[in-house]
Amino acid sequence: MSHETNSHxxxxxxxxxxxxxxxxxxxxxxxxxxxxxxxxxxxEQWIASTFSVVIPQWINVAVAISIATVKTVLVVMFFxxxxxxSPMNTLIFVFTVLTAAFFLGFTALDLGGRNxxxxxxxxxxxxxxxxxxxxxxxxxxxxxNKAIAAGTYDPHHDHHDHHGAQSITNAGYxxxxxxxxxxxxxxxxxxxxxxxxxxxxxxxKDNHGHDDKSEKSxxxxxxx
Amino acid sequence: MxxxxxxxxxxxxxxxxxxxxxxxxxxxxxxxxxxxxxxxSVKMGVWLFLGTEILxxxxxxxxxAIFRMMHPEAFIAGSGKLSVxxxxxxxxxxxxxxxxxxxxxxxxxxNNQKWLRINVLLTFFAGLAFxxxxxxxxxxxxxxxxxxxxxxxxxxxxxxxxxxxxxxxYWGATSIHASxxxxxxxxxxxxxLRARKQxxxxxHYNAVEGVGLYWHIVxxxxxxxxxxxxxxx
Numbered sequence: 001m002s003h004e005t006n007s008h009x010x011x012x013x014x015x016x017x018x019x020x021x022x023x024x025x026x027x028x029x030x031x032x033x034x035x036x037x038x039x040x041x042x043x044e045q046w047i048a049s050t051f052s053v054v055i056p057q058w059i060n061v062a063v064a065i066s067i068a069t070v071k072t073v074l075v076v077m078f079f080x081x082x083x084x085x086s087p088m089n090t091l092i093f094v095f096t097v098l099t100a101a102f103f104l105g106f107t108a109l110d111l112g113g114r115n116x117x118x119x120x121x122x123x124x125x126x127x128x129x130x131x132x133x134x135x136x137x138x139x140x141x142x143x144x145n146k147a148i149a150a151g152t153y154d155p156h157h158d159h160h161d162h163h164g165a166q167s168i169t170n171a172g173y174x175x176x177x178x179x180x181x182x183x184x185x186x187x188x189x190x191x192x193x194x195x196x197x198x199x200x201x202x203x204x205k206d207n208h209g210h211d212d213k214s215e216k217s218x219x220x221x222x223x224x
Numbered sequence: 225m226x227x228x229x230x231x232x233x234x235x236x237x238x239x240x241x242x243x244x245x246x247x248x249x250x251x252x253x254x255x256x257x258x259x260x261x262x263x264x265s266v267k268m269g270v271w272l273f274l275g276t277e278i279l280x281x282x283x284x285x286x287x288x289a290i291f292r293m294m295h296p297e298a299f300i301a302g303s304g305k306l307s308v309x310x311x312x313x314x315x316x317x318x319x320x321x322x323x324x325x326x327x328x329x330x331x332x333x334x335n336n337q338k339w340l341r342i343n344v345l346l347t348f349f350a351g352l353a354f355x356x357x358x359x360x361x362x363x364x365x366x367x368x369x370x371x372x373x374x375x376x377x378x379x380x381x382x383x384x385x386x387x388x389x390x391x392x393x394y395w396g397a398t399s400i401h402a403s404x405x406x407x408x409x410x411x412x413x414x415x416x417l418r419a420r421k422q423x424x425x426x427x428h429y430n431a432v433e434g435v436g437l438y439w440h441i442v443x444x445x446x447x448x449x450x451x452x453x454x455x456x457x
Contacts, residue, residue: 015263017333018326027323034315034450038308041455057296064451071447079326080440086264089271096275100282107286111293139375140382147380157381 016084026078030071037067247425263430270434274441277404281445284397288452291393295386302390303456305371310361311454314354315446321350322443325436328415332429337422340432344416347439351409358402366391397449404442411435 040063048055077083082090137145147153240249252262292299328343370378373392384390415435418424424432 015333017330020327020330023323023326023330026326027319030319030322031316034312034319037451037455038312041308041451041457045457060455060457064455065448068448068451072444075322075440075444075447079322080437086268089268092268092271092275093278096278100278100285103282103286104289107289108293111290138385139377139388140385143370143378143382144380146378153380 016081018078018081018084022078026074029074033067033071033074037064040064040067245422245425247423247428250428259427263433266430266434267437270437274437277438277441281397281400284393284400285448285452288393288397291386291389295384295389298384298386298390299393299456301382301384302371302387302394303453305366306394306454307361308454310357311450314357315450317350317354317357318443318446321347321354322440324350325439329429329432329436332424332432333426335425337419337425340424341416341419344412344419344432348409348412348416351405351412354405355402355409358398362398394453397453401442401445401449404445408435408439408442411438 041060044055044060044063047053076093082093144153242249250259252259256262256265324343324346328340328347331337331340331343366372370376370380371391372378372388373395374388377388377391379387412435415424415432418431
């Protein structure tokens with residue numbers, strides 16, 4: 001453009017130039033927080049195994065996510081210069097993050113309520129996937145059987161479990177919660193179709209007479 | 225070329241002094257009022273694109289959240305088979321590369337051509353180092369041991385029935401991220417070639433800024449992937 005003259009040259013157009021000192025300070029902080037998050041993970045395991053306490057899994061997640069968030073704020077504000085930039089770009093960023101938070105939030109709401117089933121809805125429950133492979137054998141078992149058949153399976157295999165903390169897992173995490181006042185039967189989906197009249201309907205077990213065999217014999221489409 | 229522009233007064237534009245570097249001669253595209261106007265618009269466009277990138281990865285993180293809440297034991301079993309050391313090293317490599325990008329932008333702003341080129345090149349090689357570590361020490365051993373997603377899984381020593389699900393998340397998330405690193409390296413190669421021709425300086429560094437922002441987002445995704453994949457227990 002003709003009105004754009006030499007007067008602009010040699011300057012960064014009034015753009016903020018972040019000093020190398022600031023950039024290096026931010027880099028040092030980022031590296032520090034990286035080591036901190038690894039240290040925190042190791043410390044949690046050490047505390048759990050040394051004092052044989054159970055640390056709930058959400059603490060592990062909360063610490064890791066908090067540190068990652070601090071690192072992200074540093075990168076976004078100084079490396080990506082949102083601190084000095086037009087507020088519009090910050091707005092775009094913040095709204096995107098909020099959207100992502102909505103995705104996660106509603107997912108959590110859904111999953112949090114998965115294992116509780118209102119008594120009045122129990123009859124409509126249709127169980128989901130079984131997690132089984134094509135032959136109704138878990139993929140992991142299939143892999144093991146293949147290795148045994150091929151003669152490559154080592155029963156004394158070291159599992160390379162770097163964390164060595166299997167025992168502290170799962171603490172209070174998504175355990176099935178029986179509804180208050182119920183007999184607990186509704187805390188897990190019943191296998192098979194639970195709506196009377198539909199093909200594949202299996203009458204609910206009444207915990208008294210039926211064993212597994214009699215339940216299987218009922219699996220044929222029931223027209224009663 | 226920017227020099228071929230309609231002149232409102234009908235006269236030919238003055239002959240350009242080609243001895244001056246490109247970034248000084250640079251004119252904004254005709255639909256922008258000025259180079260500043262163009263710079264701000266380009267930057268906002270990049271930020272909008274980064275918004276879609278965040279949403280792309282958020283899908284991956286939601287899948288992670290769902291499957292981890294459903295099968296926490298599978299995630300712990302699978303995470304235990306990753307090496308924290310390589311993950312940590314790659315985190316440090318990416319953080320250093322984020323610094324070199326930010327420094328490259330600064331050197332473009334201050335017309336320090338030599339250090340602009342050096343920093344762009346360093347970023348390129350940091351991306352290369354990240355991928356080499358990833359492929360040689362992580363992807364290849366896991367692939368050859370059969371630690372693969374779903375029906376491709378053939379590792380016989382699993383400790384959890386749902387471990388193939390964990391490997392689906394691991395391979396899905398890290399490979400989408402790695403493909404972003406590969407694309408970023410291509411962009412930095414392009415930036416470096418242009419920087420050699422002195423395309424960037426105080427008056428014009430849109431591409432350095434834009435690619436830099438993209439690279440920072442790739443770094444941020446890894447900042448979250450590293451603890452979520454490697455540090456679970």
